Amino acid sequence: MAAKIQSLDEAPNLPMTGAAYLPGVAYDEMFAPGGEVRGHYAPLQSRMATLGASALADRQKTLERSFLLQGITFTVYGAGSATERIIPTDLFPRIIPAAEWAKIESGLTQRLLALNMFLADIYGEQKILMDGVVPRDLVLGAPSYRREMQNLYVPHKSYANVCGSDLIRGQDGQFAVLEDNLRVPSGVSYMLANRDAAKRTFPGTYREAGVRPVERYPDLLLATLKSMSADWRSDPQVVVLTPGVYNSAYYEHAYLARLMGVPLVEGRDLVVHDNMVYMRTTTGLRRVDVIYRRVDDDFIDPLTFRRDSSLGAAGLFNAYRAGNVVICNAPGTGVADDKAVYAFVPDIIRYYLGEDPILPNIETYLCREKSQLSHVLANLDKLVVKAVGASGGYGMLVGPHASAQERAEFAEALKADPGNYIAQPTIQLSTAPCLVDGRIEPRHVDLRPFILSGEKTIVTPGALTRVALKRGSLVVNSSQGGGSKDTWVLAEENGHSNGNGNGHSNGHKGNGQ
Amino acid sequence: MMLARVADSLYWLGRYIERAEHLSRLSSVMLNATLDQTDSGVQAVWIALSAVGDSETGKVSPYDAALALVLDRSDPNSVVSSLTMARENARQVRDQITTETWERLNVLYLRVTDPNAEAEFADNSVAFLHDVIADVHLFKGAADATMSHGESWRFMMLGMYLERAQLVSSLLEVCFAPAPGREINDHLALVSLLRMACALEPYLRVYTAEIEPRHILEFLVFDEDFPRSIRFATSRIEEHLATLARHVEAAGRAAPERLAGKLKARLQFADVDELEAGGAGSLLTAVVNECARIHEAIYETFVSYPLELRLPA
Known part of the structure; x- marks a missing residue:
């Protein structure tokens, strides 16, 4: 792989010109192999060309400062003191044209539908195992398989209500699914924070490009969670369950609770009595209907799962079994994103839907x-x-x-x-331009869109683009030094003036505001 | 309706913010007073350090004492520790406070925990403290102007006013409770005292520049309108508790609003003659003790109540 890794002197000085930016062998999001800018990147390219190195550095600094003030940070414990670091974020958006997105959207919807049917089946009649499509021991022997979930009613058969799939774009330019995350996927707050920042960094370009908005995610999440509660509970009480302030995704838990307007609870706030779940409030105990849990299966109930856990609430799972509370995502969804089960997902799609997968798997x-x-x-x-x-x-x-x-x-x-x-x-992930030490250089990226599934399935028209900030690295995980950038999904094909570098708006109106 | 844990955090957020402001002001006034090499400066240092419970005054220079009071992270009662705790509590309830309010606190926290903070303090400590106090005011303003004045806000205010009542009482106790050989009557030291309570300008408007211990006591204990008088603070405590307790219906609870009402009435119907006749010390001590009882009653009522009493029938 990486036959032609970028060397430092090949990287362009600012302002960048297409000719000086050599993406190497990987598919580049911005430049076609011949060096010309791809049409959907034209508005951004013309803006980048007018900004000098210091203007870009200033914008990057403003962006980082705003993340720091908002507390979008993680803590690094060093000699005697703790310092706050922001999650590295790059100011150039990654842009996806409408037609490509349409395929991603239908592919993800198809995939999650099939995976939820798979979960309903293996926790029900297990037809797919009897038909030998997926090996029985692979499923029932997986540590993420939860026997406790067998024959349990789940509304709309929606086991995974929040899903964050990892897509990558290979050398051929096609998107493929690398991983499904059906447990407690995170990153959606960075998608929203990055969007907020991008609007301030490139307001004109944003308007001109016609970008689809992502800001409805919190209210759609709330509607999805509410759609999971029993019909007879009018105005169900939704809460977000967090492991607490020391969890690396705590910012996101608090962020989602705040934007949904629901309480952010910890295990110690919950009390289970008579198979009902309550939270301790200042005016006494109050019934809880839906728990959007950001705590792993193992830790949600010490009576059912790990006994040493103090992050959940004792008796929670029995209350769930009794139908008095809904846990989202359902326990046991992990078996469907198991890395070995992954290899069978195309077969799973064919088995339940009778369709070919729209988005391919990576050969496994x-x-x-x-x-x-x-x-x-x-x-x-x-x-x-x-x-x-x-x-x-x-x-x-x-x-x-x-x-x-x-x-x-x-x-x-x-x-x-x-x-x-x-x-x-080894897939040569596609690259996108990033500002690194004052230069614009290609870095490998992936794509994590977020899909909600309750009564309806909704793919948010946007995503978290994760960036491997180390030159040549293919590992984008934030725990391994990855960063992120905003992802613009365009409302219509070529929703911009092609190659027009003077900032003239051609009057296209996107949905983006 | 709010989580008991959240109420607890908001209450402490209020307390820590108030403490940080008070300590910053004590340090600032103390450093200012020592610029003149007079006995009043020495008295001001003694007042400030005694008020924070540092009885061994005079062992370190006022500058070192102020530096420790502001930036010593190992001292749980320093400005930096108070702000760290305030922010920690705010982080616990990040979903309850507005972004505007959070950002003010976060800026403040980043300022005092910055690796260059000590150098900045050394360079111009009065300017440093001025900025910290101004940031605290911005925080309070943002909370007032952007948060709903509902339960969350009330718990924060409750913590702020309880802390304030206790801090002002302790400050006055140091100066006016009879202590052998210690009587604060120096004009400039009394001015410093008023500054420490952030009361100089409002005081002058009421009593003119005649600075008398009797007037200071009257103003800081009984004034109805001055936001840092003990009476003002207890009125607010009573008011917030009465509203918060309205929805709690458990029998046999500790009723913090009644304790606060009694304290408020006591301050309402006493006056400075009575105070001087009986000695200021006993009333000020009573205020500190009552505040501690109210604090416990708040916990019993809103936060750590026994579950048996609140289970649904």
């Missing part, structure tokens, strides 16, 4: 199969190997970037427990 080798294991072991230097149970970029080997010793160590681990690993070809 299951090391539990002997023949595939030997292929993986023979090609470790070309593959990415992932532990089935791990996430966040941990427990992962990027073959082409690893040393011979690292590969040898990983090979031993693979042979010892092949069922725990899958492998995929």
Whole structure:
């Protein structure tokens, strides 16, 4: 991979010109292979060209300052003191044209529909296992499979109400699904914060481009959560359950609670009595109907799951089983985003919907199969190997970037427990221009759109674009030094004046405000 | 309706903010007073340090004492610790306070925890403290102007006024409770005292530049309109508690609003003659103790009540 990694002197000085920016072998979001700017990037390109290095640096600084003030930070504990760091964020938006988005949207809707049907099936009649489409032991043996969920009524058969899928764009320019996140996906607050910042950084360009708004996410989330509660509860009480202020996503939990206008509770605020869930308020106990939990399955109820957890509420799961409270996402959804089950998602889609998948999977080798294991072991230097149970970029080997010793160590681990690993070809993620140390350089990006599913399924027209800030790195996880940038989904094809660099608006009106 | 834990955090947010403001002002006045090499300066230092419970005054220079009072992170009663705790509490209830209010507090926190804070303080401590106090005022203004004046805001105000009543009482106790060989009667020291209570200008408008201990007591204990008098603070405490308690219907609870009402009445019907006749100390001590009882009653009523009493029938 990475046959042609950008070298520093190839990077353009500012103001940037297309000719000096060499994206390398990966698909570049902004430049076509011939060096010309892709049509949907033209308004941004003309703005970038007029801004000098210092103007861009100023804007980047303003952006970072605003994140710091809002408290969009994580804490780094150092010698005797704690300092606040912002999540790195890049000021150039990533732009997706309307037609491409239409395909992503229908593909994600199809996929989540099938995955929810899969969950309803395996926690119900298990037809798909009986028909041998997905191996029985793979599902029932997965640590994320929750026997406790068997035969439980879930409204609208919507197990995963909030989903954040990771898409990548390969060298051929096609989007594919890398991972489904059906447990407690995070990042949506960065999508909203990035949008807020982008509107202030490039207001004219934003208006001219015709960008679809993402600001409705909180109220759509609330409507989705409410649609999960029982009909007879009028005006259901929704709460957000957070592990607390030391959780790395706490900012997001508080942000969503604030924008939905619902209480942000911790486990210690909840009391279960007679299979009803209450929260302790200043005026006594008050009934809770829907819990949007941002706590992992294992920790929500010490009586049912991990006994040492103090993050949940004792008796919560029984109240859920009794139908007196709704937990979103439902416990046990993790089995559908299991890295080994992932390989079967195209079959799952065909099985339930009778359709071909709109968005392809990445080719995946299951090391539990002997023949595939030997292929993986023979090609470790070309593959990415992932532990089935791990996430966040941990427990992962990027073959082409690893040393011979690292590969040898990983090979031993693979042979010892092949069922725990899958492998995929190393995908050259697409690149997008980023401001790095005063230069505009290509960096690899992925795409995390957010899908809501309750009574209806809604794909938010926007996403979190995660950026691997290290040159040449393919790992975008924030725990591994990744950053993010805003993602503009255009309302209509070529919703801008093509290549017009003088800021003349051609009168296109997007939905974006 | 709000979470008990949230009410607790908002209450402490109010207390810590008030404490940070008070400590900043004490330090600032103290440093200003010592610019003149007079006995009044020494007295001002003694007042400030005694008010924060530092009895071993005179061992360190006023500058070092102020530096510790403001920026010592290991001291839980410093400005930086108070603001850190205020922000920590605000973070716990980030969904309850407006972005405008949060940002003011966050700016303040970032200012005092900045790695250069000590250098800035050394460079011009009075300007540094002036900015901190101004930021606290901006925070309070943002809270007043942007938050709904409902339950959240009331719990914050409750914490602020309880802290204020206790701080002003302690400050007056230091100066006017009989202590052997210590009588504050120096004009400039009394001016410093008024400054520490942020009361100099309002005082002058009522009593002119005749600075008398008796008038200071009257003003800081009994004045109806001055926001830092004990009477004003207890009236607000009573008012907020009466509103907050309206929706609590548990029998046998501690009724903090009644305790606050009694304290308010006591201050309403006493006057400075009585105070001087009986010695200021006993009333001021009573205020501090009553505030502590009200604090406990708030907890029993709103925060850590026994669950058996509140389960649905």
